[in-house]
Amino acid sequence: MKETLITVSNLTKKFPKNYKFGAKAGLRKTIRSFFGISTTFSKIKRNEFVALDDISFTVQRGEAVGLIGKNGAGKSTLLKHLSGIYLPDKGEIIINGHIEALIELGAGFHPYLSGRDNIKQRIAILGLGSGESKKLLKDIIEFSELGDFIDMPVKNYSSGMQARLGFASAVLTKPDILLVDEVLSVGDFEFKQKCLAKINEIKKDVAIIFVSHSFQTLRMFCDKGIVLVHGKKVFSGNIDEAIHLYQNKFESNKADGTLEVCHDINIHGKEFLNNDKINSYLFEWCDEELRPKNIFESNEDLYLKIQVSLKRLEGNSYNNLILAIPFWNKDVYVTSLSSDVIKRKINVVEGEIHLVIKIKPTFNLGEFLSCLVIHDGPEYILRKYLPPFKFESKDQRRQGMFRMNYEFFDAGELGKNV
């Protein structure tokens, strides 16, 4: 049985709504504690609100849990409790292991110190020996890819650079428990992929709690999901079910996974290739006979031929590959396809992917752009634009971007009065 690293039982926390009330309450609690008197959990007052309401759950080693909820739902407050920054007003939290928390951008960094000095300070907390500390410092600097900027004061870092520094410092210290709160939403795409790959690498040895507004990231990354609404846990279970429930019941502006693919894989985004995992690739649009083609008749099927040669890595059998293609017409996101949606496994034979995708489009006229994306678990390993393709029609009566199937009926044919 896996080791339970986090146990949260009936966690309840209330906060004051204003500073003055908070100062009075805090002072009262401090004076009580100073004289050794236990604090009592009183009823919620007019100037207070419940940030966390009777939350219970466990997380085991190797498990990744996604926290889902709107802003103010209590996700970050929960993480702060887990890292011991806040204490519960009621209930208890049992932590077994070394925690690293990426709770806020630049958390724990001194703005006037250089990145290097800040890392040293972070390493100093771990109480490692001199040799280990030096090696860790080197590894963190290397992973962060900050180059010469590592000796620049952190106050001059961009948010992306701060994310690099924070992530590298947290993950490379080999925690038992990793708390990640949206910090990966900033920074460039390539580094984000590198971080996700690193988390994927350490995932089996770590208990991870992940806060993200990106359902795609949560879905790819987490096994379990906890939905928080106004500090209450309304669901805990499979991540897909958690997202589904949240989107359908609690999210006012419903967005499905595909739309998010569009958001994540923006047409203006950069191409990406993980050279550690991919040797070569080839893809082209074809006709039925698999002959290269870029201009199609408006009712013609498209075929996409894909060949990817993957590097053989010890311990990675590429069992979790996901292939997706979003389509755009100019800047307008049109649609997408995904192997994940149709639950189609991407087969890798001797390190090679040979695949043909047949698409029966409803595109009518116009030029379309698309982008081939391959994930290995949560990590992007390839994102390349496909050659543009065009739908044309000799029939002048065909107009518009899409084709619809339609039929005409005489009134009598339907057996109804018109």
Place this chain on the structure above:
Amino acid sequence: MKIDGLNVIYTKDYRLNASYLEVFHFYVQSLKKYHKFIRVNFQKNFKASYQQSFLRILWKIILPLVPVSVYVVLQELGLLKGNAEMPRVIYVVIGMTFWQLFSASLSSAMNAPEKEKAMLKKINIPFILFYLSALGTVIFDYLVRVVLIWALLIIFKTPFSLIWFTLPFLFIPLALLGSTLGIFISFFSVFVGDIKNIVDICLRYGLFASGVLFPLPSTGMLVQILNYNPVYIFLDNLRQLIVFSEFSSLKYFSIAFIGLLVATIVIFKKLYTLESRLREFL
């Protein structure tokens, strides 16, 4: 039940019922684990204090020299009336050195939680580390001033004593007093900002009630109270010790020091209990 280290159970009053032995163990473990952090944080404070300056570390020497030079000039002009036993400039410089040590220890401890709140709110590490690293800067400033005291003792032909060599360690009573008091005040000043201003006012008046610049009056209503002022007791005894190699009142000094040690232990235990409460409000 409560386990410190890698395994911990957080409840609303975790730490409240910890014994003195548990707290002692916690601090020893923290110091062992975080000694590098204290050093790096001290270096951070130290570097940050001259980060945007051209003369950098030289300021640490120049600034203490300024008041000393004023006293030397006043002495040379005959405006500082001393007595046959102790040159007035020595009296004032030693007094100011220990007073600054005390007031800076107090201020740095009192302000440490808010100064370091960016880190304290985001990383769960013991408060004591920040108090200690802040104290490091105060002790460094004291050590710079010690060199000036040595120089003045020689210049003013004070009879040499082996006690002079203990000067770098004589910071202990007043630094401990300032820090303990500062930590105690910080428990409340975090919630009520006015307390800091009140402390500031007290320090300004305290300068004249602690025999720093002038000896305490021998008559008057407040004499008896001032004689029990621990800052005065430590300061006066240490000054006498440096110049005449003897305590002015060993009895008072010992009682005050033992009382201080007891108070320090109690306050450190309270700090252990209260730091989560303080962190929550910062």
